Amino acid sequence: MKKPGEFRVVNQSLPREDGVAKVSGSAIYASDIVLKGMAHAKLLRSPFAHARIAAIEASEAARQPGVFAVLTGGDLGALQPYYGHSVKDHPLLAIGTVRFLGEPVAAAIAEDERSAFEALEYVHVKYEELPAVMDVDAALADGAPLIHEAIHQDGAFRGFEEHRGAKSNICTAVHVEWGDIEAGFSKAAHVLEGEYYFPMAYAYAMEPYVAIADYNEKGLTVYSSAQHPFMVRHDLAAVFDLPLNRVRLVVPFVGGGYGSKSYTKIEPLVAACSWKAGRPVKLQLSVEEAFLTTRGDDARTWIRTGADSEGRLVARHAIIHMNTGAYAENSPLVAKKTANRIIGPYRIPNVKIDCYAVYTNTVPASSFRGFGAAPASFPAECQLEELAEKLGCDSVKFRLANLAERGESIHPGLRPLDADLKGDVRRLACTLEMDKPAPKGHGRALGCSASDAGSYPISSAIVQVYADDSVSVLSGSTELGQGSHTVLAQIAAEEMGVDLSKVRLVGSDTAIAPFERSTGASRTTTVMGRAVLEACREAIAQLLGMAAEVFGAKPEQVVEESGGVSFQGKRLTWGEVLHKYFRISDCNIIGRAYLRQAGDLAMLPPFWEIGCAGVEVAVDEETGVVRMEQLATVGDVGLAINPALAEGQDLGAATMGIGIGLFESLEYDGQQLANGSLLDYRVPRFSDLPRRVDLTLAQNQDGAGPYGAKGGGEGSLNPIPACVANAFYRAVGVRIRRLPLTPERVWRALKDRDK
Amino acid sequence: MKIAFVLNQQPVELEIEPCETLAETLRNRCGLTGLKVSCEVQVCGACTALVNGLPVSACTFLAYEARGREVTTIEGLAGKDGRLHPLQQAFVDEFALQCGFCTPGMILAAKSLLDENREPKDADIIAYMDGNICRCTGYLPIMNAIRRVAAVMRKRATGDDPTSARSADLGSR
Numbered sequence: 001m002k003k004p005g006e007f008r009v010v011n012q013s014l015p016r017e018d019g020v021a022k023v024s025g026s027a028i029y030a031s032d033i034v035l036k037g038m039a040h041a042k043l044l045r046s047p048f049a050h051a052r053i054a055a056i057e058a059s060e061a062a063r064q065p066g067v068f069a070v071l072t073g074g075d076l077g078a079l080q081p082y083y084g085h086s087v088k089d090h091p092l093l094a095i096g097t098v099r100f101l102g103e104p105v106a107a108a109i110a111e112d113e114r115s116a117f118e119a120l121e122y123v124h125v126k127y128e129e130l131p132a133v134m135d136v137d138a139a140l141a142d143g144a145p146l147i148h149e150a151i152h153q154d155g156a157f158r159g160f161e162e163h164r165g166a167k168s169n170i171c172t173a174v175h176v177e178w179g180d181i182e183a184g185f186s187k188a189a190h191v192l193e194g195e196y197y198f199p200m201a202y203a204y205a206m207e208p209y210v211a212i213a214d215y216n217e218k219g220l221t222v223y224s225s226a227q228h229p230f231m232v233r234h235d236l237a238a239v240f241d242l243p244l245n246r247v248r249l250v251v252p253f254v255g256g257g258y259g260s261k262s263y264t265k266i267e268p269l270v271a272a273c274s275w276k277a278g279r280p281v282k283l284q285l286s287v288e289e290a291f292l293t294t295r296g297d298d299a300r301t302w303i304r305t306g307a308d309s310e311g312r313l314v315a316r317h318a319i320i321h322m323n324t325g326a327y328a329e330n331s332p333l334v335a336k337k338t339a340n341r342i343i344g345p346y347r348i349p350n351v352k353i354d355c356y357a358v359y360t361n362t363v364p365a366s367s368f369r370g371f372g373a374a375p376a377s378f379p380a381e382c383q384l385e386e387l388a389e390k391l392g393c394d395s396v397k398f399r400l401a402n403l404a405e406r407g408e409s410i411h412p413g414l415r416p417l418d419a420d421l422k423g424d425v426r427r428l429a430c431t432l433e434m435d436k437p438a439p440k441g442h443g444r445a446l447g448c449s450a451s452d453a454g455s456y457p458i459s460s461a462i463v464q465v466y467a468d469d470s471v472s473v474l475s476g477s478t479e480l481g482q483g484s485h486t487v488l489a490q491i492a493a494e495e496m497g498v499d500l501s502k503v504r505l506v507g508s509d510t511a512i513a514p515f516e517r518s519t520g521a522s523r524t525t526t527v528m529g530r531a532v533l534e535a536c537r538e539a540i541a542q543l544l545g546m547a548a549e550v551f552g553a554k555p556e557q558v559v560e561e562s563g564g565v566s567f568q569g570k571r572l573t574w575g576e577v578l579h580k581y582f583r584i585s586d587c588n589i590i591g592r593a594y595l596r597q598a599g600d601l602a603m604l605p606p607f608w609e610i611g612c613a614g615v616e617v618a619v620d621e622e623t624g625v626v627r628m629e630q631l632a633t634v635g636d637v638g639l640a641i642n643p644a645l646a647e648g649q650d651l652g653a654a655t656m657g658i659g660i661g662l663f664e665s666l667e668y669d670g671q672q673l674a675n676g677s678l679l680d681y682r683v684p685r686f687s688d689l690p691r692r693v694d695l696t697l698a699q700n701q702d703g704a705g706p707y708g709a710k711g712g713g714e715g716s717l718n719p720i721p722a723c724v725a726n727a728f729y730r731a732v733g734v735r736i737r738r739l740p741l742t743p744e745r746v747w748r749a750l751k752d753r754d755k
Numbered sequence: 756m757k758i759a760f761v762l763n764q765q766p767v768e769l770e771i772e773p774c775e776t777l778a779e780t781l782r783n784r785c786g787l788t789g790l791k792v793s794c795e796v797q798v799c800g801a802c803t804a805l806v807n808g809l810p811v812s813a814c815t816f817l818a819y820e821a822r823g824r825e826v827t828t829i830e831g832l833a834g835k836d837g838r839l840h841p842l843q844q845a846f847v848d849e850f851a852l853q854c855g856f857c858t859p860g861m862i863l864a865a866k867s868l869l870d871e872n873r874e875p876k877d878a879d880i881i882a883y884m885d886g887n888i889c890r891c892t893g894y895l896p897i898m899n900a901i902r903r904v905a906a907v908m909r910k911r912a913t914g915d916d917p918t919s920a921r922s923a924d925l926g927s928r
Contacts, residue, residue, distance in 0.1 A: 013850075015848065016850065019846070019852065020843075020847060023829075023844075023855075023858055024830070024833055024839065024843060025788070025789015025790070026789065027855050029791075029856070031791075032782075032788035204890055205854075205856075205890065206791070206793040206799065206801055206854070206856040208793070253854070255791070255855070287793055480853075481855065481891045483853070644850045648853060648896060651896075652853065652891045652892050652893045655892075655893035677796060678793075678794035678796055678798040678799055678888075684893075684894075685888060686881045687882070689893070689895060689898065693893075693895055
């Protein structure tokens, strides 16, 4: 394998493929698309958290000027209106019951947005309010009202659930266990237990959800801001009973995702609007509506960890309750991942984890950058720090003593760890000067995490090589800002031996690009990157055969070179081979690759995503304001295909972690989301930038991806909320087990300390 | 109602609704979709446009208020020859964008800052740019892009570097 320094295009911080389009305003997002004859939809939303819909009268609304149609739950009888990739519990529009305040109840479709909006006033809905359960305790109480009375059908990715809302509000229960938990704790010299709360976070992708659907006799075409177009295609095909080849998803640039645009969101509803109105329909949500569409699961975790007298971890028991909201969405998988990720990258011989995703009458929760890793790392890394203190041991040394080595199993049945985490931690400790005392009122902490990332390694790619030596890559990965278009093009340029400018990335369109499972779980570079590399190799194999014929040589006599082939001192570029072989100057051939869970990718996960980051905070004891003095990350990505992009992911992810650590939290006031607007939901701003930032990369080429690469993008978020709480403790000696550390919470905790 | 204003140095005359926002006018009537709408409550800065050189949130700024004024959007920033404005080039060179949704507003706010203050200190940049949210980058690359253009402008002003601040002079990463 080539090493850093030997690459021509890869491992270089080359400019983004989409950079010029994005700075000049010419980059097209789904919200910018206008179709001929397109109508606009607006949604009427439930004013109750839980209610029966006794009646809907929409005929007056349908008669308003400019209105084409009004869609309600009663119109959906001809469709299969429930979707959900793990549990099909989500109606595309409320049918008979509303389960959270803000759930869509009716859609008005009109010639412009204003007419649609005004028509909603004439939709008359009679509700019979039902008792609502607004948090996990209420949902699990004896005699709690059931949010889902029916057992819903399994989705395409069934298998996670033990319960599906039947006779209980538990959506999913996940159990992870090995060793003997009782025996483990009996060997412990020191045991700590505690309860921690990780807040309900909102991803705030700046582009709110948008989709344009065109349902006609030929099938269904949808332009959307979706991260996973192929999964949306699957759900739409099921809702409308269409063959896969009649459903086309086109995803242009996406204005941020962070997991919030994964899986199916508004697409079935917009498609149903087009189906009812008989014309293309656009539905552009506002950010306030996006707050009512998806959020992250908040989690309450009871955790108990024991260490022996030599400071070795011997047992961990955790019970996690996640507030999943009204519909399952991706929470069953998030719960599974949370249960796996609370173990961390440590050697723990006895483990018992029980994780429950619980339905409540709140906005449905789903994926959020890191998929349960931050909610799991927060209690795990805080308790580790507390345990180190109890043992009288330096917390960095405590971690080093318990971290698994590369190649060691941290989770029976999963791929052994593919990273040198000890090396990463040592480096980070050095950057943060953990061995030196922090100034008064300051505190430092580092943390680490390992996530079973990459999802399933099912990806395919097509590489077209043209007779003019240009190359295009057809990939179903979506460009969310993470830089996948650039990275995939760099891989193709490296393999085909051409300049990056010669490679064109043809983006996400299910009618053009071959199957790609998803763009999430940090998988694109590793899994799609490898598919692109293998498709290049497959094209080259064909080209070598053609070259032999062109040269009049035997196949084994021609020699592959970068960008072409030679025989007895004569050299041809790939384009020249094609020109001579086909005797035409503008032809092209197709190389392809299909990856599946087989060979060296048979064992899951495809890679472990490493989080290794730390902070220094300063606490203003008078105001309770916590300020970031330093942020340091080690991006353990195997090999950075584009180092600047990899570091950019680390800083962006860590900044989200800082937001959750310090101020991000959705708050319910009774049935109502109290801060569902950017006026009230606080995200990091320029002035929150840490005073010092140190981004470094660990490039040990130990991943399963191209040239030893493995994914990043979530890792640097995962340990940060715990780091913030741990650094805060070191600064002021107060342990807060509930995030975020808002000035009020900090101020009150400091007052209690001083009592 | 009819209004006239100067849009990206071209005079325009448009029929608009009295309640229409500048964002609606620019995106829907003028086809300038480089202007992005996000929070709609004047918090995020994604919809920033320049009116008489000063940044406004087009999501809440009535189009009517633009009458007789000069409006600049991201589409009006590059030179006539298509060459990027130094800030646009610096955003590319410094990797100061990811999803790109905040980028047009961010660049216009930064332009307004540099028009007003040719030698901004870091604290000035932070204070001026605090009304523009980026959810992807963590801000530091944006800060570096603005610092870079400011440094070139400073050099030019002090005569250390007589060349223009066009991309070629900004050096590569």
